[in-house]
Amino acid sequence: MEYPGEKPARIIDLPFETRVSPVTISQNRHPPPFPPSSSDCAVCSRIRMSIHRIASLPGNKKSGDLDIPLARHNVTLLSSQRYDFADLVPSKLENKLAVVYAIFDKHDGSTLYVGRTKNLRQRLYNNHLMGPESNARLKKYLVEDPNRPDIPTMDVAKQYLIEHCYFQYIPEPDVRIRGQIEGLLSYLLDVRYIHEEH
Numbered sequence: 001m002e003y004p005g006e007k008p009a010r011i012i013d014l015p016f017e018t019r020v021s022p023v024t025i026s027q028n029r030h031p032p033p034f035p036p037s038s039s040d041c042a043v044c045s046r047i048r049m050s051i052h053r054i055a056s057l058p059g060n061k062k063s064g065d066l067d068i069p070l071a072r073h074n075v076t077l078l079s080s081q082r083y084d085f086a087d088l089v090p091s092k093l094e095n096k097l098a099v100v101y102a103i104f105d106k107h108d109g110s111t112l113y114v115g116r117t118k119n120l121r122q123r124l125y126n127n128h129l130m131g132p133e134s135n136a137r138l139k140k141y142l143v144e145d146p147n148r149p150d151i152p153t154m155d156v157a158k159q160y161l162i163e164h165c166y167f168q169y170i171p172e173p174d175v176r177i178r179g180q181i182e183g184l185l186s187y188l189l190d191v192r193y194i195h196e197e198h
Contacts, residue, residue: 077102077185080168085129085161093121100181101169102189103128103138103161111189112165113138116178120169129161141193 077100083092084106097120103113115137117123127135132154133143139157142148151157172178186194 084166099169103167
Protein backbone atom coordinates (compact mmCIF):
# COMPACT_ATOMS: atom_id res chain seq x y z
CA MET A 1 0.00 0.00 0.00
CA GLU A 2 1.30 3.47 -0.92
CA TYR A 3 0.50 6.83 0.65
CA PRO A 4 0.79 10.33 -0.83
CA GLY A 5 4.36 11.55 -0.85
CA GLU A 6 5.75 8.19 0.25
CA LYS A 7 7.95 5.89 -1.79
CA PRO A 8 7.21 2.16 -1.60
CA ALA A 9 9.79 0.40 0.60
CA ARG A 10 10.40 -2.87 2.32
CA ILE A 11 10.78 -2.71 6.08
CA ILE A 12 14.56 -3.08 5.90
CA ASP A 13 14.71 0.01 3.67
CA LEU A 14 12.64 2.31 5.86
CA PRO A 15 14.47 5.61 6.37
CA PHE A 16 15.25 6.90 9.82
CA GLU A 17 12.58 9.57 9.35
CA THR A 18 9.95 6.88 9.88
CA ARG A 19 11.41 6.01 13.25
CA VAL A 20 9.67 8.20 15.75
CA SER A 21 10.19 10.33 18.80
CA PRO A 22 7.58 9.73 21.54
CA VAL A 23 7.16 13.42 22.28
CA THR A 24 4.38 14.30 19.82
CA ILE A 25 2.16 11.32 20.59
CA SER A 26 2.67 11.37 24.35
CA GLN A 27 1.69 15.07 24.40
CA ASN A 28 -1.27 14.75 22.03
CA ARG A 29 -2.50 11.50 23.60
CA HIS A 30 -4.85 10.83 20.69
CA PRO A 31 -4.19 7.54 18.95
CA PRO A 32 -6.45 7.86 15.90
CA PRO A 33 -7.96 4.87 14.12
CA PHE A 34 -6.23 2.77 11.45
CA PRO A 35 -5.37 3.12 8.61
CA PRO A 36 -3.52 6.50 8.26
CA SER A 37 -5.79 9.44 7.61
CA SER A 38 -5.45 13.12 6.82
CA SER A 39 -6.33 13.89 10.45
CA ASP A 40 -3.23 12.12 11.81
CA CYS A 41 -0.34 14.12 13.19
CA ALA A 42 2.90 13.57 11.26
CA VAL A 43 4.36 11.14 13.79
CA CYS A 44 1.15 9.10 14.04
CA SER A 45 1.10 8.81 10.25
CA ARG A 46 4.69 7.60 10.12
CA ILE A 47 4.03 4.94 12.73
CA ARG A 48 1.03 3.71 10.80
CA MET A 49 2.84 3.61 7.49
CA SER A 50 5.71 1.64 9.03
CA ILE A 51 3.31 -0.83 10.60
CA HIS A 52 1.32 -1.31 7.40
CA ARG A 53 4.55 -2.00 5.53
CA ILE A 54 5.48 -4.61 8.13
CA ALA A 55 2.05 -6.18 7.75
CA SER A 56 2.41 -6.27 3.97
CA LEU A 57 5.51 -8.49 4.08
CA PRO A 58 5.00 -12.16 3.08
CA GLY A 59 3.43 -14.20 5.87
CA ASN A 60 1.98 -11.22 7.72
CA LYS A 61 -1.55 -9.91 7.75
CA LYS A 62 -2.67 -7.89 4.76
CA SER A 63 -2.06 -4.17 5.17
CA GLY A 64 -5.77 -3.56 4.69
CA ASP A 65 -6.59 -5.61 7.78
CA LEU A 66 -7.30 -3.16 10.58
CA ASP A 67 -6.92 -5.76 13.34
CA ILE A 68 -3.12 -5.65 13.68
CA PRO A 69 -2.35 -6.27 17.38
CA LEU A 70 1.23 -4.98 17.29
CA ALA A 71 0.08 -1.76 15.65
CA ARG A 72 -2.46 -1.14 18.38
CA HIS A 73 0.12 -1.89 21.08
CA ASN A 74 2.61 0.55 19.57
CA VAL A 75 0.21 3.47 19.71
CA THR A 76 -1.10 2.38 23.12
CA LEU A 77 2.39 2.61 24.63
CA LEU A 78 3.05 6.12 23.41
CA SER A 79 -0.33 7.42 24.59
CA SER A 80 -0.13 5.73 28.01
CA GLN A 81 0.57 7.33 31.37
CA ARG A 82 4.07 8.75 31.85
CA TYR A 83 6.08 7.88 34.99
CA ASP A 84 9.02 10.11 35.93
CA PHE A 85 11.87 8.45 37.80
CA ALA A 86 12.19 11.66 39.85
CA ASP A 87 9.10 10.88 41.91
CA LEU A 88 8.88 7.12 41.45
CA VAL A 89 7.95 5.03 44.49
CA PRO A 90 7.01 1.32 44.52
CA SER A 91 3.39 2.00 45.42
CA LYS A 92 2.86 3.78 42.08
CA LEU A 93 3.47 0.55 40.17
CA GLU A 94 1.35 -2.58 40.20
CA ASN A 95 3.26 -5.56 41.56
CA LYS A 96 3.79 -8.65 39.37
CA LEU A 97 2.28 -6.99 36.31
CA ALA A 98 3.67 -8.29 32.99
CA VAL A 99 4.44 -5.41 30.62
CA VAL A 100 6.48 -4.06 27.73
CA TYR A 101 8.09 -0.73 28.65
CA ALA A 102 10.25 2.02 27.16
CA ILE A 103 12.51 4.49 28.95
CA PHE A 104 12.87 7.95 27.37
CA ASP A 105 15.06 11.02 27.83
CA LYS A 106 12.54 13.74 28.62
CA HIS A 107 14.78 16.53 27.33
CA ASP A 108 15.42 15.36 23.77
CA GLY A 109 12.69 12.70 23.42
CA SER A 110 15.13 9.91 22.53
CA THR A 111 14.36 6.31 23.44
CA LEU A 112 17.09 4.94 25.68
CA TYR A 113 15.79 1.44 26.37
CA VAL A 114 12.93 -0.90 25.50
CA GLY A 115 12.32 -4.00 27.59
CA ARG A 116 9.78 -6.51 28.86
CA THR A 117 9.20 -7.99 32.26
CA LYS A 118 6.90 -10.25 34.25
CA ASN A 119 7.05 -7.85 37.21
CA LEU A 120 6.73 -4.13 36.52
CA ARG A 121 7.52 -2.91 40.03
CA GLN A 122 10.53 -5.18 40.46
CA ARG A 123 12.04 -4.32 37.08
CA LEU A 124 11.54 -0.56 36.92
CA TYR A 125 11.97 0.43 40.54
CA ASN A 126 14.10 -2.26 42.17
CA ASN A 127 16.28 -3.03 39.14
CA HIS A 128 16.50 -0.06 36.79
CA LEU A 129 16.39 2.70 39.41
CA MET A 130 17.74 1.19 42.62
CA GLY A 131 19.61 -1.91 41.44
CA PRO A 132 23.35 -2.61 41.16
CA GLU A 133 25.24 -3.13 37.90
CA SER A 134 24.25 -6.80 37.69
CA ASN A 135 20.54 -6.05 37.16
CA ALA A 136 20.35 -2.32 36.32
CA ARG A 137 21.04 -2.76 32.63
CA LEU A 138 20.38 0.80 31.45
CA LYS A 139 22.59 2.36 34.12
CA LYS A 140 25.35 -0.08 33.14
CA TYR A 141 25.04 0.92 29.48
CA LEU A 142 25.20 4.61 30.36
CA VAL A 143 28.40 4.12 32.40
CA GLU A 144 30.00 2.06 29.61
CA ASP A 145 28.98 4.46 26.82
CA PRO A 146 32.13 6.25 25.53
CA ASN A 147 29.89 9.08 24.34
CA ARG A 148 28.76 9.74 27.93
CA PRO A 149 31.93 10.69 29.86
CA ASP A 150 29.65 12.70 32.13
CA ILE A 151 28.26 9.42 33.55
CA PRO A 152 31.31 7.62 35.01
CA THR A 153 29.65 5.67 37.86
CA MET A 154 26.44 3.83 38.70
CA ASP A 155 25.51 6.51 41.25
CA VAL A 156 25.80 9.21 38.59
CA ALA A 157 23.77 7.04 36.21
CA LYS A 158 21.04 6.74 38.84
CA GLN A 159 20.96 10.50 39.23
CA TYR A 160 20.72 10.84 35.46
CA LEU A 161 17.61 8.62 35.45
CA ILE A 162 16.08 10.71 38.21
CA GLU A 163 16.77 14.05 36.55
CA HIS A 164 16.35 13.20 32.88
CA CYS A 165 14.20 10.11 32.33
CA TYR A 166 10.68 8.77 32.37
CA PHE A 167 9.03 5.54 31.21
CA GLN A 168 5.77 4.29 29.77
CA TYR A 169 4.39 0.78 29.60
CA ILE A 170 1.59 -1.40 28.32
CA PRO A 171 0.39 -4.56 30.09
CA GLU A 172 0.64 -7.79 28.10
CA PRO A 173 0.22 -11.20 29.78
CA ASP A 174 1.37 -13.29 26.79
CA VAL A 175 5.17 -13.74 26.79
CA ARG A 176 5.28 -14.39 23.04
CA ILE A 177 3.44 -11.16 22.25
CA ARG A 178 5.62 -9.25 24.73
CA GLY A 179 8.68 -10.40 22.80
CA GLN A 180 7.18 -9.36 19.48
CA ILE A 181 6.18 -5.93 20.78
CA GLU A 182 9.62 -5.38 22.31
CA GLY A 183 11.32 -5.98 18.97
CA LEU A 184 8.87 -3.84 17.02
CA LEU A 185 9.16 -0.88 19.40
CA SER A 186 12.94 -1.13 19.53
CA TYR A 187 12.99 -0.56 15.77
CA LEU A 188 10.22 2.02 15.41
CA LEU A 189 11.50 4.11 18.33
CA ASP A 190 15.16 3.80 17.22
CA VAL A 191 16.22 2.65 20.68
CA ARG A 192 19.74 3.67 21.72
CA TYR A 193 20.79 0.74 23.94
CA ILE A 194 20.14 -2.94 23.17
CA HIS A 195 21.51 -5.79 25.29
CA GLU A 196 24.28 -7.88 23.81
CA GLU A 197 23.47 -11.18 22.17
CA HIS A 198 24.75 -14.46 23.60
